[in-house]
Amino acid sequence: MKEVVPQEKDTGKWGRALIGLGVATAINHFGDRLLGVTIEVFTNALDYFSFRWMLDVFLVPLVANFFLALIFGKGSKWLCYATPLIVRGISYFNVAEISGVPEYGHLIPLGWWGFFIILAMETGMVGAVLGETVIKRHYGRKTIEMIYQERLAREERQRQRQRARKNRE
Numbered sequence: 001m002k003e004v005v006p007q008e009k010d011t012g013k014w015g016r017a018l019i020g021l022g023v024a025t026a027i028n029h030f031g032d033r034l035l036g037v038t039i040e041v042f043t044n045a046l047d048y049f050s051f052r053w054m055l056d057v058f059l060v061p062l063v064a065n066f067f068l069a070l071i072f073g074k075g076s077k078w079l080c081y082a083t084p085l086i087v088r089g090i091s092y093f094n095v096a097e098i099s100g101v102p103e104y105g106h107l108i109p110l111g112w113w114g115f116f117i118i119l120a121m122e123t124g125m126v127g128a129v130l131g132e133t134v135i136k137r138h139y140g141r142k143t144i145e146m147i148y149q150e151r152l153a154r155e156e157r158q159r160q161r162q163r164a165r166k167n168r169e
Helices: 013-035 051-072 082-098 110-135 144-168
Strands: none
Touching (some): 013 051, 051 110, 082 110
16 A cells, blocks of 8 residues: 655745746846847848847746746746746737837737747746756655655664663663
8 A cells, every 4th residue: 555645735835936936037038138039020030040049939938947946846847837928928018019010020920929939938847847856846755665764764763762761771
C-alpha cells in the first residue's frame, strides 16, 4: 500500500503569485524595451526576423519566467503563461489604439500575433520548469523508498534516544 505524504498548506501563495507575476512582467517589458523590438509592427521579413527579434521572443520570456519560478515556487509552470500574454497584449493594444502604427510598417494580424504569443509562452514554460528545478520544489510527493528510509531513520533516532536515557539512569 502506498503512503501519500500530506502537503502543507501554503498561506502566502497568492501574495507570492502577484509578486512573481509583477516581477516577471516587468522583466519581460523592460527586456522588450532594451532590445527595441516591437513584435506587433511588421516591417519586412529581413528586418523583422532579426537576432534581436529572436532574443525578444525566446530569451526574454525564458529569463522572466525563470525568476517567476524562483519567487512563486511549485506551480509556476501554470502561472508562467500569463506574463507574455499580459506584456504582448498591452503592447498590441498600445500599437493598435494608442500610439498608432509607424509609417514604416503595419500591424501584424491577430493570427500571427497569437502564434508569436504561443512561442513566447512555450519558451516561458521552459524558464519556469528550469526555475522549479533549480529550487527543487517541482514535485510535492515522495517515493515509497524515501518514506521508508525516513521512517527507518526516525525509528533509529528514537531507539538511540531511549538507549541514551537508559544509560543515564
